[in-house]
Amino acid sequence: MNGKSADILTHSDAEENIIIREATKEDFSEVLQFIELVDSEFCPPLSQRGGGIYERVRNTLATPDANYLIVQTKNPEHSDKLHGFLAMVGCTRGWQGRDRAYINFFATRPAYRKAGLGEILLAELERKLLEKGIDKLYLCTWTGNKKAMRFYEKLGYSIYSVILNDRGRNINTFNYRKKIEPAKSAKQ
Numbered sequence: 001m002n003g004k005s006a007d008i009l010t011h012s013d014a015e016e017n018i019i020i021r022e023a024t025k026e027d028f029s030e031v032l033q034f035i036e037l038v039d040s041e042f043c044p045p046l047s048q049r050g051g052g053i054y055e056r057v058r059n060t061l062a063t064p065d066a067n068y069l070i071v072q073t074k075n076p077e078h079s080d081k082l083h084g085f086l087a088m089v090g091c092t093r094g095w096q097g098r099d100r101a102y103i104n105f106f107a108t109r110p111a112y113r114k115a116g117l118g119e120i121l122l123a124e125l126e127r128k129l130l131e132k133g134i135d136k137l138y139l140c141t142w143t144g145n146k147k148a149m150r151f152y153e154k155l156g157y158s159i160y161s162v163i164l165n166d167r168g169r170n171i172n173t174f175n176y177r178k179k180i181e182p183a184k185s186a187k188q
């Protein structure tokens with residue numbers, strides 16, 4: 001164990017069926033498979049960056065200031081290799097400053113999209129970060145990922161810089177940030 005504990009989310013309709021918890025080292029296989037499932041949707045795919053997905057997950061789970069927050073169904077199907085993982089966000093705290101964090105991964109399982117899970121997960125991440133004194137959250141996305149841009153912009157993130165042709169010809173990186181406000185991130 002890495003001392004990262006589970007806790008139950010209480011959020012409107014979803015509270016009956018899901019938990020939101022931080023990953024532990026015991027979740028390694030499911031975290032890895034979750035990222036592999038959505039890998040091709042990233043630009044470039046995460047498997048083609050740095051040490052690949054295995055190293056990314058291993059390092060994240062071993063680093064005290066980084067982790068994955070997972071939306072998981074309370075009653076996963078026996079046959080589900082992902083053990084009910086529905087959405088996941090990877091976050092690094094203390095990124096370019098003690099009061100800042102960076103989202104290094106965000107995805108909802110394809111069959112569960114557009115159901116509000118991403119929104120619930122991001123709100124919970126923001127609430128947890130605020131508890132730790134972090135009120136500035138950063139992330140990036142790229143040209144063509146319109147659903148992610150809509151998603152982040154709806155949730156209060158705005159572009160503060162653009163790196164032209166960063167991911168290939170005509171594929172720009174859009175850097176986003178948000179100042180997290182206590183009232184907006186509090187549980188209802």
Ligand SMILES: CC(C)(COP(=O)(O)OP(=O)(O)OC[C@H]1O[C@@H](n2cnc3c(N)ncnc32)[C@H](O)[C@@H]1OP(=O)(O)O)[C@@H](O)C(=O)NCCC(=O)NCCS
Pocket residue numbers: 038041087106107108109112113114115116117118119120140141142145146147148150151152154
């Ligand atoms: C982006 C992503 C995480 C959104 O997750 P989700 O669980 O489907 O999001 P939600 O259901 O909470 O949607 C919240 C809002 O995001 C926007 N949104 C989500 N999916 C969208 C889509 N396909 N098209 C347009 N807007 C979309 C909408 O504004 C939506 O609010 P609405 O339903 O009231 O219109 C998901 O589409 C995904 O995993 N994409 C692939 C991986 C990826 O691109 N990750 C981001 C990398 S930077």
